[in-house]
Amino acid sequence: MTIATLTTALLVRFAEIVGEAHALTRAEDQAGYLREWRDLYVGRTPVVLRPGSTEEVSKILALANEHEIGIVPQAGNTGLVGGQIPAMRGDEIVLSVSRLNNVRSVDADGGTMIVEAGMTLSEAQAVAEKAGRLFPLSLASEGSAQIGGILATNAGGTAVLSYGNARSFCLGLEAVLADGRVWHGLRTLKKDNTGYDLRDLLIGSEGTLGVITAAALKMLPRPKEIATAIVAIESPEAALKLFRIAEETAGASLTAFEFWARRAMDFAVAHMPGTRDPLAIVHPWYALLEISSNDSGGRADAQLHALLMNASDAGLIRDGALAASMQQARDFWGLRESFSEAQKGAGGSIKHDISVPIARIPEFLERAAAVVEKVCPGARPVPFGHFGDGNLHYNVSQPEGMEKAQYLGLWGAMSDAIHTLVTSMDGSISAEHGIGQMKRDHLVRYKSPVEIEMMRAIKNAFDPKGILNPSKVLERRRPET
Amino acid sequence: MTIATLTTALLVRFAEIVGEAHALTRAEDQAGYLREWRDLYVGRTPVVLRPGSTEEVSKILALANEHEIGIVPQAGNTGLVGGQIPAMRGDEIVLSVSRLNNVRSVDADGGTMIVEAGMTLSEAQAVAEKAGRLFPLSLASEGSAQIGGILATNAGGTAVLSYGNARSFCLGLEAVLADGRVWHGLRTLKKDNTGYDLRDLLIGSEGTLGVITAAALKMLPRPKEIATAIVAIESPEAALKLFRIAEETAGASLTAFEFWARRAMDFAVAHMPGTRDPLAIVHPWYALLEISSNDSGGRADAQLHALLMNASDAGLIRDGALAASMQQARDFWGLRESFSEAQKGAGGSIKHDISVPIARIPEFLERAAAVVEKVCPGARPVPFGHFGDGNLHYNVSQPEGMEKAQYLGLWGAMSDAIHTLVTSMDGSISAEHGIGQMKRDHLVRYKSPVEIEMMRAIKNAFDPKGILNPSKVLERRRPET
Numbered sequence: 001m002t003i004a005t006l007t008t009a010l011l012v013r014f015a016e017i018v019g020e021a022h023a024l025t026r027a028e029d030q031a032g033y034l035r036e037w038r039d040l041y042v043g044r045t046p047v048v049l050r051p052g053s054t055e056e057v058s059k060i061l062a063l064a065n066e067h068e069i070g071i072v073p074q075a076g077n078t079g080l081v082g083g084q085i086p087a088m089r090g091d092e093i094v095l096s097v098s099r100l101n102n103v104r105s106v107d108a109d110g111g112t113m114i115v116e117a118g119m120t121l122s123e124a125q126a127v128a129e130k131a132g133r134l135f136p137l138s139l140a141s142e143g144s145a146q147i148g149g150i151l152a153t154n155a156g157g158t159a160v161l162s163y164g165n166a167r168s169f170c171l172g173l174e175a176v177l178a179d180g181r182v183w184h185g186l187r188t189l190k191k192d193n194t195g196y197d198l199r200d201l202l203i204g205s206e207g208t209l210g211v212i213t214a215a216a217l218k219m220l221p222r223p224k225e226i227a228t229a230i231v232a233i234e235s236p237e238a239a240l241k242l243f244r245i246a247e248e249t250a251g252a253s254l255t256a257f258e259f260w261a262r263r264a265m266d267f268a269v270a271h272m273p274g275t276r277d278p279l280a281i282v283h284p285w286y287a288l289l290e291i292s293s294n295d296s297g298g299r300a301d302a303q304l305h306a307l308l309m310n311a312s313d314a315g316l317i318r319d320g321a322l323a324a325s326m327q328q329a330r331d332f333w334g335l336r337e338s339f340s341e342a343q344k345g346a347g348g349s350i351k352h353d354i355s356v357p358i359a360r361i362p363e364f365l366e367r368a369a370a371v372v373e374k375v376c377p378g379a380r381p382v383p384f385g386h387f388g389d390g391n392l393h394y395n396v397s398q399p400e401g402m403e404k405a406q407y408l409g410l411w412g413a414m415s416d417a418i419h420t421l422v423t424s425m426d427g428s429i430s431a432e433h434g435i436g437q438m439k440r441d442h443l444v445r446y447k448s449p450v451e452i453e454m455m456r457a458i459k460n461a462f463d464p465k466g467i468l469n470p471s472k473v474l475e476r477r478r479p480e481t
Numbered sequence: 482m483t484i485a486t487l488t489t490a491l492l493v494r495f496a497e498i499v500g501e502a503h504a505l506t507r508a509e510d511q512a513g514y515l516r517e518w519r520d521l522y523v524g525r526t527p528v529v530l531r532p533g534s535t536e537e538v539s540k541i542l543a544l545a546n547e548h549e550i551g552i553v554p555q556a557g558n559t560g561l562v563g564g565q566i567p568a569m570r571g572d573e574i575v576l577s578v579s580r581l582n583n584v585r586s587v588d589a590d591g592g593t594m595i596v597e598a599g600m601t602l603s604e605a606q607a608v609a610e611k612a613g614r615l616f617p618l619s620l621a622s623e624g625s626a627q628i629g630g631i632l633a634t635n636a637g638g639t640a641v642l643s644y645g646n647a648r649s650f651c652l653g654l655e656a657v658l659a660d661g662r663v664w665h666g667l668r669t670l671k672k673d674n675t676g677y678d679l680r681d682l683l684i685g686s687e688g689t690l691g692v693i694t695a696a697a698l699k700m701l702p703r704p705k706e707i708a709t710a711i712v713a714i715e716s717p718e719a720a721l722k723l724f725r726i727a728e729e730t731a732g733a734s735l736t737a738f739e740f741w742a743r744r745a746m747d748f749a750v751a752h753m754p755g756t757r758d759p760l761a762i763v764h765p766w767y768a769l770l771e772i773s774s775n776d777s778g779g780r781a782d783a784q785l786h787a788l789l790m791n792a793s794d795a796g797l798i799r800d801g802a803l804a805a806s807m808q809q810a811r812d813f814w815g816l817r818e819s820f821s822e823a824q825k826g827a828g829g830s831i832k833h834d835i836s837v838p839i840a841r842i843p844e845f846l847e848r849a850a851a852v853v854e855k856v857c858p859g860a861r862p863v864p865f866g867h868f869g870d871g872n873l874h875y876n877v878s879q880p881e882g883m884e885k886a887q888y889l890g891l892w893g894a895m896s897d898a899i900h901t902l903v904t905s906m907d908g909s910i911s912a913e914h915g916i917g918q919m920k921r922d923h924l925v926r927y928k929s930p931v932e933i934e935m936m937r938a939i940k941n942a943f944d945p946k947g948i949l950n951p952s953k954v955l956e957r958r959r960p961e962t
Contacts, residue, residue: 109725110840154674162733165672168649181931191646191836191872192909193635193685194916194924195954196936200681204674221732244590251702251775252643252733294732295784303776355672359591391672428673435675443675450662454943455677461938473676 006046006069006091014049014093017059022050022099033074033094034085041082041437044090045072052099054174054182054213060095061211061467062180070470071095073207075117075149078141080353081436083206083472084149092470097148100213106131111219112171112188117148117212124217133219136163136255140337148212154204156432158336161388162255162292163220165432167203172216175202178209178463188216201458206434207469209462223292226255227300228329229308231320232283236362239287242316243358243388246289249307253300256290257388264339264384267397271345272338278321278331287387288336339384343397346380348404350414352394354422355431361387364425371421372396375414376407391431394418419446435473443473487527487550487572495530495574498540503531503580514555514575515566522563522918525571526553533580535655535663535694541576542692542948543661551951552576554688556598556630559622561834562917564687564953565630573951578629581694587612592700593652593669598629598693605698614700617644617736621818629693635685637913639817642869643736643773644701646913648684653697656683658690659944669697682939687915688950690943704773707736708781709810710789712801713764717843720768723797724839724869727770730788734781737771738869745820745865748878752826753819759802759812768868769817820865824878827861829885831895833875835903836912842868845906852902853877856895857888872912875899900927916954924954 006014015023024030025047033048035041051057064071070092074084086092100116101123107113108131115124121142128135139145139157149155151173156165163169172187185199202210233239239259246254262284268275289307293300304322311317323329343349356364365383372379378399385392396414398407419429423446430439444452452474459466459474470476487495496504505511506528514529516522532538545552551573555565567573581597582604588594589612596605602623609616620626620638630636632654637646644650653668666680683691714720720740727735743765749756770788774781785803792798804810824830837845846864853860859880866873877895879888900910904927911920925933933955940947940955951957 107838107840109721110838111728112838154678156672156674160672167678177931177935181934183931183935184929185932187907187909188838189836189907189909189912190839190870191637191641191867191912193637193913194909194911194920195685195928195932196690196939197635197648197678197681197685198932198935200678201939204676204678209677221729223732240590247592248702249775251704253775294730294734355670357588357591357593357669358671359588386672389671426668426670428668428670428675430675431670431672432674439675447676448665450658450664451666451676451679453662454658454664454679457942458677458682458939461942462935 006093010067010069011047013063014047014060017056017063018049018051022052024048024050033077033096036077036079036082036085041085042088043086044088045086045092045094046090048094048096050096050099054100054176057095057176057211057213058180058182061176061178064093064467065179065465068465068467069093070467072469073097073152073211075146075152076120076141076144078145079149079153079436080433081430081438083153083434083436083469085437087471095211097211097213098146103127104214107188108132110188112216113219114186114188114214114216115147116214117146119147121145121147121150128219131219132222134222135169135217135219137166137169140340147215151203151212151215152205152207153434156386156391158256158258158386160386161257162252167200169218170199170203170215171218173199173202173212174214175210175212178465178468183210186214186216204434206436206473208459208473209468221294223294224296225293225298225300226329227291227304228323228332229289229304229320230278230332231287231289231308232279232318233285233287233316234318235285236365238316239285239387240359240362242287242311245311246307250291250303253291253293253303254289255292256288258288258336258385259387260286260336260339260384261382263380264382267342267346267382268335268338271342275335275338279319283318288332339382340393340395343382343395346397348398348407350396350408350411352415352418353431353433354394354418354427354429355389355391356422356425356427358388358390360425361390361392367421368394368418371417372414375417376410437472440471440473440475487574491548491550492528494544495528495541498537498544499530499532503533505529505531514558514577517558517560517563517566522566523569524567525569526567526573526575527571529575529577531577531580535581535657538576538657538692538694539661539663542657542659545574545948546660546946549946549948550574551948553950554578554633554692556627556633557601557622557625559626560630560634560917561914562911562919564634564915564917564950568952576692578692578694579627584608585695588669589613591669593697594700595667595669595695595697596628597695598627600628602626602628602631609700612700613703615703616650616698616700618647618650621821628696632684632693632696633686633688634915637867637872639737639739639867641867642738643733648681650699651680651684651696652699654680654683654693655695656691656693659946659949664691667695667697685915687917687954689940689954690949702775704775705777706774706779706781707810708772708785709804709813710770710785710801711759711813712768712770712789712798713760714766714768714798716766717846719797720766720868721840721843723768723792726792727788731772731784734772734774734784735770736773737769739769739817739866740868741767741817741820741865742863744861745863748823748827748863749816749819752823756816756819760800764799769813820863821874821876824863824876827878829879829888831877831889831892833896833899834912834914835875835899835908835910836870836872837903837906837908839869839871841906842871842873848902849875849899852898853895856898857891918953921952921954921956
């Protein structure tokens with residue numbers, strides 16, 4: 001089956017909805033919407049539409065649905081699995097929500113805010129801060145990532161450990177359905193058991209069930225003090241023990257437990273200007289711990305310090321540095337957040353975003369290294385990530401001296417092998433980043449048929465003509481009639 | 482449309498699946514399954530089936546689906562909106578999950594457990610405790626309520642404030658769909674973005690989209706110390722201020738903030754043996770605060786004490802009692818948990834389970850009192866509940882001396898008026914208890930048509946023949962073909 005072609009007459013009607021200035025047809029205007037930041041996915045579109053209101057989004061979808069035109073919703077274009085990029089075929093319209101960036105309301109006392117989908121995560125954090133509150137989601141891309149995309153992908157980041165991912169912070173949604181009807185589900189209530197959880201169905205659906213236009217978000221009290229440390233560890237097993245002690249001691253105050261291999265640090269120090277190793281000598285593994293406290297008076301520092309002393313006495317850490325200032329804490333985080341970018345300096349990188357039960361992380365690292373060596377001898381694993389969530393970005397840099405393009409040609413083989421291992425360990429092949437285009441075919445291989453059928457039944461119920469982000473998450477297919 | 486009649490031949494086939502001993506047809510065996518504990522709902526069934534495995538549940542549903550026999554899933558039979566009781570018509574089979582009560586696995590270090598749907602909440606708490614962990618959901622009915630029902634209704638309780646409701650604790654599900662297929666969605670991963678959130682769709686769906694047979698649940702570190710206090714307050718406005726200070730001071734350590742009117746205390750002291758007022762003189766309003774800490778050394782007590790001193794200095798509380806022992810803390814909670822039962826001593830009670838934005842609680846209490854007086858002069862509101870979640874059980878006791886049956890005849894009129902008020906204040910007509918039978922007709926009145934249509938589309942996708950818990954949540958209706 002083919003999605004209908006966008007005729008000139010229809011193009012004019014779409015442009016009339018948003019106004020000429022916001023219907024982009026020239027190549028130079030479209031460029032930024034058609035390519036994702038690592039150049040892994042490139043697409044084409046007859047027009048990029050930039051609606052300025054929910055009503056305009058509604059009219060666009062009603063028209064698209066009537067004429068069976070594919071719509072690719074796009075927010076900040078920071079997605080990592082190509083979900084926001086249209087197909088090269090060029091028959092899908094890109095619908096950018098970036099102009100929907102108002103704050104609709106803030107209830108500082110009640111700890112909730114309602115913002116539109118095009119607001120960046122940084123802006124949302126600032127709104128919360130201005131209200132004396134905290135919006136704790138934190139991503140490296142937060143200056144560009146927008147709330148609509150963050151919710152559509154159920155983004156995670158570095159603060160999930162104690163605070164949770166995007167799903168944990170969303171109380172309600174306003175979204176436009178495939179046929180243009182608007183679901184007014186903005187609710188700021190903490191407790192509401194009146195029907196099916198439509199909100200959580202849309203969150204993480206990657207634009208395939210509806211276009212999120214606004215969200216009611218939860219804000220938390222701001223911690224009074226935050227203590228941060230980087231420690232050196234012998235092994236992943238030691239990291240696991242350290243994590244358990246940290247969790248037991250600090251409970252919900254433990255707001256981050258990140259982890260990485262020596263090689264990640266080497267690449268960062270070598271390729272990212274201004275980045276330095278905070279410890280004196282080389283160690284095989286590292287962790288970054290953060291404790292946040294509602295108390296003033298040095299409690300967070302004292303608690304983290306005591307934790308590290310206990311861990312040291314127990315032989316779990318070899319060395320450590322407790323941030324003595326906010327700048328030093330920022331440097332620690334800057335180092336951690338540089339690892340992905342730093343890998344570029346070492347050539348091609350085959351990336352995985354996986355999770356396994358936390359207790360099995362050491363086992364995974366050992367078995368994955370063997371898998372990598374088998375697929376490509378000399379390839380260099382650079383594991384780093386959110387240890388406390390069981391989520392590692394298991395990125396594999398090419399062997400030194402190998403031709404980059406040749407190495408990247410092994411992506412399919414290596415991913416298959418790693419994903420097979422992860423699935424055999426009851427893990428997830430996409431812990432944070434979603435499915436998009438990248439993992440669509442993997443999904444049918446690693447999910448049960450029953451689950452795929454349930455998803456398809458929902459997709460057919462919400463979008464019978466299959467116009468919302470076709471070919472993302474699930475194969476594009478007309479439902480049986 | 483009619484659900485098919487259960488013929489004797491079919492009855493025999495159902496009985497064969499579970500074995501004669503677990504296919505209950507005699508009135509005295511069925512009685513406990515057909516009536517809910519407040520006698521508000523009574524039903525009839527040709528047979529109560531008690532399967533002993535997921536496979537048996539699967540066979541039951543496959544057979545029911547083939548012959549279009551209605552199935553009413555039932556767990557602990559503690560639901561408060563009649564969702565677990567079959568219709569008086571008597572053509573629906575009750576499927577009890579109570580025999581599915583195994584612990585499948587416990588990962589103490591990873592903080593997860595997999596248990597079956599028939600396990601009681603108390604048992605689940607005990608499993609966690611034995612593993613040195615905490616399963617924080619806490620309901621008055623926890624000795625009887627079972628995990629399947631708790632998840633099907635997204636139960637809340639007194640520990641939602643910091644810990645969250647049932648949804649927050651469920652990492653994955655095993656469930657049987659309407660046609661008998663089993664969805665193997667048991668996952669213990671914290672982060673997994675591989676497809677639609679089927680888990681959250683089933684949670685809170687009250688048995689209308691599938692029958693939950695097992696769940697992967699999260700366990701938390703056990704707090705080392707818990708401090709509890711009951712305080713006397715001037716007004717709901719003062720309670721709101723106190724709540725904000727408590728939240729600001731204690732953050733996630735504030736694990737409960739309950740609230741009630743004087744009258745709730747009066748009824749409890751009058752009608753519940755062994756219950757006493759912890760304070761010396763009468764006050765108009767009260768709150769119960771709880772702080773939980775990962776630290777030992779008296780930190781929780783010190784923090785709660787400091788909070789109360791600050792609140793007292795600010796004129797927000799008139800008096801207070803900090804529990805000096807675990808027994809005293811248990812007494813405080815016993816008092817709070819007795820309010821619902823205590824109302825029986827005062828005659829008929831018309832009950833509401835509502836939530837409004839926390840900041841509007843004082844306004845709600847004032848306006849609701851006026852509404853009650855208008856519908857039934859002399860009726861006595863007994864508000865109590867989870868102030869910190871915005872959720873109040875706004876229960877209204879009859880005027881003294883009025884005939885109970887006559888008073889209960891006003892239930893519809895009073896509920897309509899209270900629900901209209903709540904909806905006008907952007908609140909929920911069912912904060913915790915769900916929809917079941919009780920609020921099914923209210924749902925269509927208070928939800929947008931778009932939302933009802935979305936729910937129906939999902940229902941039709943999952944259960945095209947409409948056999949799962951017919952007439953619960955949504956009107957029973959065959960989909961348009």
